[in-house]
Amino acid sequence: MNSEPSRPSSSTAFARSAGGAAVQFLPPALLDRLGSAGPRYTSYPTADRFVEAHGPQQHQQALTQRAQGPGRAAPLSVYVHVPFCESLCYYCACNKIVTKHKERGAEYLDLLDAEIELWVRGLGPRAAVSQLHLGGGTPTFLSDAELGRLAARLREAFDWLPGIEASIEIDPRTVTRDRLVHLLGLGFNRISFGVQDFDAKVQQAVHRVQTFESVAGLMVDARDLGFASVNLDLICGLPLQTPASFAHTLAQVVQLRPDRIALYAYAHLPQRFKAQRRIHSADLPPADVRLHLHADAIAAFLAAGYEHIGMDHFALPDDALAQAKRQGRLHRNFQGYTVQPDGDLIGLGVSAISRVGPTFAQNAKTLEEYADALAQRQWPVVRGIVSTRDDLVRRAAIMALMCQGRLDFSALAAAHLIDPRTYFAAELGALATQEADGLVTVHDQAVEVTPLGWFFVRSIAAVFDRHLQADRARERYSKII
Numbered sequence: 001m002n003s004e005p006s007r008p009s010s011s012t013a014f015a016r017s018a019g020g021a022a023v024q025f026l027p028p029a030l031l032d033r034l035g036s037a038g039p040r041y042t043s044y045p046t047a048d049r050f051v052e053a054h055g056p057q058q059h060q061q062a063l064t065q066r067a068q069g070p071g072r073a074a075p076l077s078v079y080v081h082v083p084f085c086e087s088l089c090y091y092c093a094c095n096k097i098v099t100k101h102k103e104r105g106a107e108y109l110d111l112l113d114a115e116i117e118l119w120v121r122g123l124g125p126r127a128a129v130s131q132l133h134l135g136g137g138t139p140t141f142l143s144d145a146e147l148g149r150l151a152a153r154l155r156e157a158f159d160w161l162p163g164i165e166a167s168i169e170i171d172p173r174t175v176t177r178d179r180l181v182h183l184l185g186l187g188f189n190r191i192s193f194g195v196q197d198f199d200a201k202v203q204q205a206v207h208r209v210q211t212f213e214s215v216a217g218l219m220v221d222a223r224d225l226g227f228a229s230v231n232l233d234l235i236c237g238l239p240l241q242t243p244a245s246f247a248h249t250l251a252q253v254v255q256l257r258p259d260r261i262a263l264y265a266y267a268h269l270p271q272r273f274k275a276q277r278r279i280h281s282a283d284l285p286p287a288d289v290r291l292h293l294h295a296d297a298i299a300a301f302l303a304a305g306y307e308h309i310g311m312d313h314f315a316l317p318d319d320a321l322a323q324a325k326r327q328g329r330l331h332r333n334f335q336g337y338t339v340q341p342d343g344d345l346i347g348l349g350v351s352a353i354s355r356v357g358p359t360f361a362q363n364a365k366t367l368e369e370y371a372d373a374l375a376q377r378q379w380p381v382v383r384g385i386v387s388t389r390d391d392l393v394r395r396a397a398i399m400a401l402m403c404q405g406r407l408d409f410s411a412l413a414a415a416h417l418i419d420p421r422t423y424f425a426a427e428l429g430a431l432a433t434q435e436a437d438g439l440v441t442v443h444d445q446a447v448e449v450t451p452l453g454w455f456f457v458r459s460i461a462a463v464f465d466r467h468l469q470a471d472r473a474r475e476r477y478s479k480i481i
């Protein structure tokens with residue numbers, strides 16, 4: 001973050017700018033204090049807990065155990081990371097390689113082939129897959145022919161189950177209606193467009209210029225062609241964003257009526273992401289304005305009929321995610337919220353993370369290291385972790401809170417043979433602060449997340465994160481001595 005968040009002077013601006021009654025209850029002080037408190041829990045333990053001692057051998061062992069276990073036939077999720085982008089967006093915090101050399105796409109597909117071969121050997125041929133996601137970077141950096149080659153390889157290696165959710169992240173500047181037709185033909189049925197902001201000045205400041213008209217045209221095409229769900233990514237807190245400029249972008253987004261919206265708060269970490277050093281800190285909205293932008297966006301989406309899924313995600317009431325939330329069927333994996341059952345995940349490509357039973361494994365982050373391992377027919381795994389029994393109990397608690405908004409003590413007791421009230425005595429005590437803030441209610445049978453709490457659910461989940469709490473305790477201790 002560019003500066004320490006400061007409290008807005010009053011909440012009346014929020015009530016005014018919110019426009020709809022729906023979010024007048026979202027107290028800016030809470031947004032300020034808890035808006036991004038805690039990890040996003042796409043996994044537990046979180047990826048920053050992975051250790052280098054978990055390498056190819058441990059990963060192979062996990063696969064051998066899977067092959068002998070009862071879950072060996074359970075459907076899998078497959079994630080493919082395509083790291084290339086044609087041009088650099090200055091805000092970007094993704095794992096990407098910016099290049100104009102299109103031939104790198106085919107070279108990368110050779111590497112993916114080699115990795116897929118290892119998986120086929122480990123899982124057996126044609127393992128069942130119910131979810132596929134191509135992310136990046138920019139998967140549509142690949143040509144139509146290359147995407148066709150990748151899809152064909154994935155179909156040959158895995159059994160794409162009927163009703164498979166196949167999604168792809170798209171930079172709108174890289175596709176046309178014809179390319180969308182091609183993607184649909186390959187079996188993709190869900191797409192996500194990176195928009196971030198429609199304002200021309202903001203777009204110039206972040207070096208990502210794309211017109212509203214071009215995105216609007218693609219949205220019409222996507223609908224017309226019958227994609228099951230279209231998502232738009234937005235970022236609030238970008239340079240030169242003002243409440244007035246962002247209100248215009250929000251109105252344009254709502255007008256396009258995407259099925260889903262992901263609203264991210266801009267993570268400015270120029271020490272870590274070199275490209276962000278090109279953003280002038282003076283252009284970044286101050287903390288109080290950032291909070292307004294965030295609250296305005298939430299208000300605009302709720303007023304337009306979107307349902308809040310959790311954290312940064314919104315969906316139209318008839319979208320599968322919104323239906324799953326209402327029916328308590330939401331799950332969470334590295335792709336975020338999903339309607340897919342909680343199963344194993346195959347991560348293909350640089351930096352991709354896999355989950356096999358209670359283990360996680362992450363591939364090398366650089367192309368060189370990834371290619372070196374595959375040249376030797378070795379798993380390109382560089383880090384990972386085997387969950388302990390305690391990790392599994394906490395994972396169940398965290399996912400129940402993040403996905404169902406309810407941690408049911410009897411369900412946890414039955415699944416893990418513990419008495420949750422005793423096991424989590426300290427955590428339930430620590431929830432008193434969140435209870436006083438109106439984010440949760442704790443009673444004899446369960447912890448329940450309130451509608452307000454869904455906006456801050458990561459801060460509630462974080463209470464159950466033993467690793468994070470140990471770090472925080474150490475920090476407090478080192479401040480005292």
Ligand SMILES: C[S@@+](CC[C@H](N)C(=O)[O-])C[C@H]1O[C@@H](n2cnc3c(N)ncnc32)[C@H](O)[C@@H]1O
Pocket residue numbers: 085091092093094135136137138169170171172193194195196233234235264265266267268
């Ligand atoms: C891999 S990109 C999306 C696909 C494609 N490359 C594109 O840009 O259209 C994933 C998303 O991460 C979000 N993102 C990237 N950097 C971010 C940052 N520093 N803070 C918050 N969100 C960020 C953006 O919304 C972006 O659309």
Ligand code: SF4
Pocket residue numbers: 084085087088089092093094096136137138171194
């Ligand atoms: S936002 Fe998307 S297109 Fe831009 S650099 Fe990041 S991954 Fe590439």
